[in-house]
Amino acid sequence: MNKIMIVGAGAMGCLFGARLALAAYDVTLIDVWREHIDAINTAGLKLDADDGEQTVRIKAGHAGDVAFRPDLVIVFTKTLHTATALESVRHLFGEQTHLLTLQNGLGNVETLGRFATAERIMHGVTNYPSDLKGPGHVSSHGTGYIRIYGADGQCTDAHRATADALCAAGFNCTLDVNVERAIWEKVAFNAAMNSLTAVTGMTVGEVGASTSGPLLARQIVAETANVARAKNIVIDADAIWQSIRTVFVEHARHKPSMLQDILQGRATEIESINGAIIATARAHNVPAPVTETLCHLVRMIEQKPAASPG
Template sequence: MKVAVLGSGAMGCLFGAAFHRAEADVVLVDVNADHVDAINAGGLKLDLRGGSETLSIRAAVPSEISERFDLVMVFTKTFHTQAALEGIVSAIGEDTHLLSLQNGLGNDRRLAGFVSEDRVMVGASMLPSDLVGPGHIRSHGEGYSKLYPAFGSDTAMAERVAALLSEGGLETVLDPQIHAAIWSKAIFNAAMNPLCALTLRTPGFLGAHDEALATIHAVVEEGVAAAQANGLMIDAQPIHDLTRTSMTDHADHEASMLQDIKAGRRTEIDAISGAIVEAAKAKGMDVPVTQTLWRLVKLEEAKLATAL
């Protein structure tokens, strides 16, 4: 299988490495030229819980991509999806499938603007991964991934992708209730990411303070109520359990939103907390704690814009 990983930061490289181990023909595509050059010069360096390894994987900036792929896996920030796919449109052929494991809600419709609905897959991953530096990532936690066709019922390609990822060391399963899984991850992210970003601390810090624990609990309950109002009958307890795991097993992991704020970048708060607020509002519901965190992170983004 010819695979392009579009947005090969910490998570993209982690999944690209799994495809490579399973002997897929992989290209890591990213706009960060230093990162791309480092991978091409010295290989992709991975620090994993089980040890370290260096893999020889091709990397490229979007302008260098001309061939067509069987699968384009999208890991860009949600607000970059449109431009990123337009930047490698020559890589998308009549048989190319697109897969998003991005954060937030609404990624299925963004991908459907580039291929037919039967070639769109979506998923959710609970694996942690951090970018240590150009060509170097770290993933010291355990987790799993789920995926499924976003709109159809033909699972042939999804089965191939899940098998390759699992063979490459990342446990991946098919989940017919993938939209519920994506909502669950969005709720988890809405509970953990904004607090990490606002406090400039990792999950272990949050777990040590009652104020954070109460806020996290409230956001999970609000998110589950919003999901259920939108027809997704998800259970709150597994999400509560996952937040506790994040604060213990992944205590030192820097959430993506924290990384963005520290780096002076725009966050994905709109696709995560903002999307939950809007989905709740569409059903006549209020989610006040989620909305407050959304607004506070937007203020942090406004500060960054002013500083520039």
């Protein structure tokens, strides 16, 4: 797993790319933001982390700029851009190229399945913090974990090599046969926090300090747990709720990505989070009224016409 392509050079893609490059892996970042790519290729990628600041020399480019066959492709695009992004680089994939998604939401394996066979796909979850400060500059402070496993439920030498590479880069990565449970737990957390902040325009702390915010958040988590249970996936709703209560206080000023997208007039990941929960709920005849209502409200905000100048 020496030649690594990272598709999506946002905050997480840059963090992972920088750490892997520092561990002597041959890493290339793929993105569509030309200013960001040019900054990285000209002056390197600035990494601001707990162990200090450093500039990492790493390759970056558009899909059309590169011509190598990757051993591993790590996907960090927003879920609504996954298919387009992978289509742009699929001609570079070989029979031994493996794909790993650490994206938010549900349905990522199904999308990757259009570009590789099941035994070459890994899915997982991570909670490492990362912020993109500007072109060619990423910041990450704090710890986290990565859990991955084969999407077909198997564990191969390639999967172990991927976990070893991530560990060598300084990440806490484990192979977890129950990774789908971890994915659903993160989805439950995001379905509550992202949709509530996106609809209200509140920060995490403001939602937590309101009368209704915590009640709605806990109901969304409970509904998501019921939907997961219908798929024979048991998630710890109480632990998720405790995590939400913690971030209400410790990350009070934080604006989740979905709120940031709304504020910037961008499309959100609502379909792969709340929307995917609802689709699964309907397939199994499980009610999820609060989750569905928040999903519809975010969709309405996305469809709001842009304000006319003047």
